[in-house]
Amino acid sequence: MAIKERDEENAVQENIREPLMRSGGEGSGHGSSKEDPWMVYLSTFVAVCGSYEFGCCVGYSSPTQSAITADLSLSVSEYSVFGSILTFGAMIGAITIGPITDLIGRKWALRVSCAFCVVGWLAIYFAEGAWALDIGRLATGYGMGAFSYVVPVFISEIAPKNLRGRLTALNQLMIVSGVSVSFVIGLVVSWRALALIGLIPCAVTLFGLFFIPESPRWLAKTGRHQDFEVALQRLRGKDADVSLEAEEIQDYIATLDSLPKAKLLDLFQRRYLPSVLISIGLMVCQQLGGINGVCFYVSDIFEQAGFSSTIGTITYAILQVVVTGIGASIMDKAGRKPLILTSASGLVLGCVLTAIAFFLTAEELALSVAPILAVTGILIFIGSFSIGMGAVPWIIMSEIFPINIKGQAGSLATLVNWFGAWLCSYTFNFLMSWSTYGTFILYAAINALAILFVILFVPETKGKTLEQIQVAINRERNEEK
Template sequence: MIEIQNESRRLLDTEDGEDTSVRSEQDAYLDKVKNGKLFLATLAAVLGPLSFGFVLGYSSPAIPELSTITDPRLRLNDDEASWFGSIVTIGAAIGGVLGGWMVDKIGRKLSLMFCSLPYIFGFTIVIAAQNVWMLYLGRVLTGLASGVTSLVVPLYISEIAHERVRGTMGSCVQLMVVTGIMGAYIAGMFLDWRWLAICCSIPPTIMMVFMCFMPETPRFLLSQGKRREAEEAVRFLRGPDAPAEWECARIEDASDDQVSFVLGMADLKDPGVYKPLGVGIMLMLFQQLTGINAIMFYAETIFEEAHFKNSNVATVVVAAIQVVFTAVAALVMDRAGRKLLLILSGVSMCLSTAAFGVYFKLSSETHGNSSGLCLVESPLAENPAVGLSWLALASMGFFITGFSLGWGPIPWLVMSEIFPSRVKGFASSVCVLTNWGSAFIITKTFQDLMDLLTNAGTFWLFSGCCALNIVFTILFVPETKGKTLEQIQTQFKGTPE
């Protein structure tokens, strides 16, 4: 018995020594790294999410103007305005599938450059639109580009960044999305819908030019057998002092060169594939089930309840909150970790959506209306004695803060970190399709859901979903902070089935 215990202790000491040796080697390597050009490459890439944000934000200032325009060929009725806003999600779902194929076939860099084209062509068609169908076509094309962007950019950044800054760099994706939304809101206060479309076409044009000077990711180059080009890419990204050969060798030792856009039965039986795929799909689904689209749907009228007469300013305030706290998330991501932020974010959204439900319940009881509250017509703000607008405002601010800190940026970051190289394109496209598909379904069925469950019941349902995402995070989401992509994949393979 004593001999067995001694042998076990010896083996554990050996394993700990090997882990310590690997960590020391990694730390010694990272101490030589210079991040200047890595930040430059990340900046060029995140012009894609900035363009994506402009696409999402464009409809808010454009729809009111297009709904009252004098030209009958372009004037949108309520149904057409709804499609003008939501058809982007259909294009994005298609773009997610297309992007998964592109990153495996032509690489991350060329995929980013090519996705600039549908952005530019889409906005050009909107600018030149002579009828509603041209507006739809332009929105579908910009949505297609957004879907490709939402897949390719997190993947590109995760593969060029090292573990010390990967969380911060990856969080910049969502930061630039919300910055683009805010930029579209602000520009929409001063520009008409055609000039706003011209403004929105500028970021993707700049991205296409800048990406010409940026490298392909070393991991993709090594998967194509291009060792010399991979070492050159590492030297560009890490600086001249870091030994590029060491990083390339480390990637090669842990990689599988068989890249495929389809999954075989062997892949589906591999815990290194099906476990991260399940985690990625559920993260994307839970992100939409938090109720983010519902909160944003009510944002303008909630501000009107609180005596904010200028709804344009109100939407800018909402977007600014998102920008600030997404930036905070980016700063603390590599210190606090992904898992902790997801849990804190989930708790915040669970409580705030529950409070929203209370707001709607009390309001409907005040007016004797069990089916819910029509915010636009509500006299609550006129009667301070029964005014509940403070509860709605506090709930909205608390929700947006929580979402921006965790469930906004982290699902996209984790998606880019957890998949093996050989199935990254396919697995990422499934996750993006899940996200955009569920976004479209929830957005289009939201009113029906409120009619069925009442406003209060709908938000309590969202609160329950947020509670479930907390449980899911605790049980199934791995902590990826400070780990290489290869270590993360090994962790999935080593977990008990």
């Protein structure tokens, strides 16, 4: 069996290498001066409205807690269920959306995601008790988990290689924008009005989907070759020469079609294992480094450190949006790997500074310096996460899987991400009760391990087509043998 599998892998390598290498140069048609990317930009805008909706779902519970609790007479435990059930909905969305996306296409998967969010927001708006609230929150969680997979995959499949990084990074920028805007708007409108406002990004996405093409790679994979050529031409511009890019995609799809249809257990075969481990490893590094604990309880952290929670939280929200935008703008110039290494290094520094601040507070030493160190550490942590660790794992996840296993593998990686998010947020208060400075020392150690993982295992995908990335991963694995 091992010999047979190796023969199949060698066949894949031989079949795809020639067209990929032939079309990989600057004059191959991928960077043609006649290309007009306006349809790519429009399609990306429609898709990232789903990312903004993701942020609206996350940001809803914080500014509405006191009003919902008072209006519906909810206990603390009932509101806690309402807040946390979002993550469980996202896990369900992560498990199911990959196969759905492969079956009905990227555009219809976006419609499904929107539908769940619409139902969820309406249930919350009309809620008169805890059950309706929870059902609505679970539905918006499902839509949020689905968006977290579909949006980066769709963008990575429609974008030319020279724009793919920065366009996919807009996913993270729109998420943090949605969180920040929902927090601010939630301070001045009622919780029911804020639920209705959450419908707006869904409406924009559903309307915009009528005007943009489906993913050409998905159309090719499903055998709709005429639609594939039309979609690719629309995305690259009517005067662009797409023949070589189309040939490259079709050659790769034809090779994949010669292999058995992938099942979940197939992800752990030798040919797919490097991509799966890289993606899951990055998701673990992203979530267990402490980001959700810091985000969910940032006000409490500032208060424990003796700093104004209002000023700190507003600064945090602005910094998050600005730095994420900077990261998105330089993604395709700096490269994925340098950005994530810089990000992880900053996370270590931020954790160390925050740990020192809490240690000084616990030992009642240099009490005038501790708040400044804590704020500096948290802001460095947030800024560092926003410039790389927030967006890059999702970008790489959308790039490194072959299209025949992208649905199954993407669902697995997204599920790991959401489970890590729940684990981090659930354990944060327990860790802080154990030791405030010990908590951030632990996070610093995890982020240091993330640096080592990225150096050893994560490939650079900047400037490569999705098909060329597969060739590079396969070549590295074969050289290791």
